[in-house]
Amino acid sequence: MPLGWLFLLVLLIAALGYALGRRRALAGAGGNLRAMHSLPGAYGWNVAMAVLIPSLIMLALWTALAPFVLDRMVAPLMAGQEGEISLLMSDVRRVADGLVRLGEDVSSVQAEGLRDRLAEVGVAVGQDVSDATLAAAARYDVLSARSGWALTVLVLAIALGAAAWSLRRITPGLRARNEVETAIQGLLIAAALVAIATTVGIVLALISNTIRFFQVYPASDFFFGATWSPSFGGGSELGILPLVWGTLYISAIALLVAVPLGLLSAVYLSEYASKRVRAWAKPMLEVLAGIPSIVYGLFALLTVGPALLVVFGDGGLGWMQGGTAVITAGLVMGIMLIPFVSSLSDDIINAVPQAMRDGSLGLGATPSETIRQVVLPAALPGIAGAVLLAASRAIGETMIVVLGAGAAARLSLNPFEAMTTITAKIVSQLTGDQDFTSPEALVAFSLGMTLFVVTLCLNILALWIVRRYREQYE
Known part of the structure; x- marks a missing residue:
């Protein structure tokens, strides 16, 4: 039985168990709710959950473990075949998927017969697929069918058994709610x-x-190397310093754009804007958070980059040689991060007790002084969290960097030059048919680990800042 139908059947048994449990509890109490420990619905949910929990756990475990068990049972049939066992078993599963379309027992059909039968249902099996693979696929198909029937019987037995057991337990005094x-x-x-x-x-x-x-690959060359030049033919230089610098540089520019604009917009929306202005301005601002990053990347590539090139390129100041640069990616990423800072900061500022504002105004402070000296310090821990979220989002961004900043790994202070980040290189190192035993492919995991550590350090720093400043208002 297909998994979808089996899942729906379990849900049906649970629904019936709910109805029967509720009815049995009411019947046992003679319809008197005061004679029951719990409400009737609790007895129904007691039966339904007794059916759902063990049945769905078994369904999930069987679905997760069955492929590994089937692979181990079929793998001995591929002994002696050339190639890695994982690739051979991938061919076996592919051919077995085609055998499912035949809808019949193929365990006794010869290899050539299987090729012809598969061709009849539109499954092409190349001559590079050996007879042993076909035989293993036939065996895999048979075992997979048996596994499916065994799963169906086992799950239904658990569901029906749990329903019967839980129904028998129902009495008016059963602590069903607990x-x-x-x-x-x-x-x-x-x-x-x-x-x-x-x-x-x-x-x-x-x-x-x-x-x-x-x-x-030597750890010292990775952490302290100033050159990033991977080569799958050998002789790679995999120094991470240019990637770390590009990541931090672009993120810093993005935060320089997002934090002031986001925080000022949050202050305006929470303290100065009328209800009518806030009703349309806040949703319009939050629309920026729903735009896909690839769209921001295209905006950087097609609009912001050429516009900056007009001002800072050869036709202007002569500082910029191409549209893809650190400043391009940083500006666009900063625009993307504005709603992260603004929305969260707005909620935090609104959470500051009104009594603090009233007390400040009552002592003679102006509204701007109240915001600067009372509201913002009180909201500082939440604002720090908003900035941290924006920083994490900036460090993990990929598409804007790929399309807006270029792919050059270099150490430079010039924001008008092309650079790249850790995330962009993780994608490039794992794209395509790569050998995952080579340092050029494994370096992607080291880059990911470095990114994880950097983010963790940011979290620790933000937590320290929050605790330090929160003590003033406790």
Whole structure:
């Protein structure tokens, strides 16, 4: 049975369990709600969650683990074949997907017969696919079908068994509400653990591949090298300093644009603007956050770059040789970050107690003095968080850098020259058919690890600033 239909069937059993559980609880109490520990809906949810939780867990685990088990069962049939086992098994799965279209048992069909049968249903199998691959694909198809039926039987047995067991437990005195709340709390904890496990998995993947990189390339050359010149033919120079400099330089220009404009717009919207102006100005400002970064990149390439070239190029001051430069990417990225700073700062400023404003005005301070000396210091921790979010967004941006700043890795203070960032080089090093055992490909994980550490340091710095200044208002 297809997974979608099986999932819907489990939902149907859970819905029926909810209705039956609710009815059984009411019948047991003779329709008297006061004789029941919980509301009728809690008894229904008790049955529904007893059906859903174990059934969906089994469905998820089986779906995740079945491909690995099938690969291990079929891999011995590919012994003696030339090539990596992962590539061979990829061919096996591809051919097995074609066998599914036949809709019949092909375990006893010979290799040549399989080629003809696959051709009849429009699946082309090249001559480079060996007979052993075809035989393994036939076996994989049979095992996959059996796995699907076993999953269907097991999940339905769990769902029906859980429904019957939970229905038998229902009595008017059952603490159904407590059990449902405990189950919901467990689901929330599981969701948090999934998020934590995902973060840990990402970090471990970065660390393991970074270690592999430093086993084939000197760490001193990577961290202190001033030249970035990868070459898949050998002789690469993979110094990270030009990429770090380009990342920080472009991000600094973006923040110089976004923070003042975003903060001033937040102050205006929260303290000076009328309700009518705020009603249309704030949504219009936040529209900038919904524009895809590729659109900003095209804006930098086609509009901002040529406009800057007119002023600072050969026809103007002569400082700029091309439209792709640090200043181009920094300006456009700063425009993109304005709503991040403005929207969050606006919410934080509005959260400052009105009593603080009234007290300042009552002592004779002007509105501008109140904002500068009372409101902004009180909102400083939240504003620091908004700036941190903008900085993290700037450091991780890719498309604006690729289209607006160029691809040159260099150490220069000239903002009118082309440079590049860590994120742009991560993309370029992992694009195409690369050998993931070479330092030129593994360096992408080291760059990612460096980016992670830089972001972590920014978080620690922001936390220190927040704690230091928050003490004045506690």
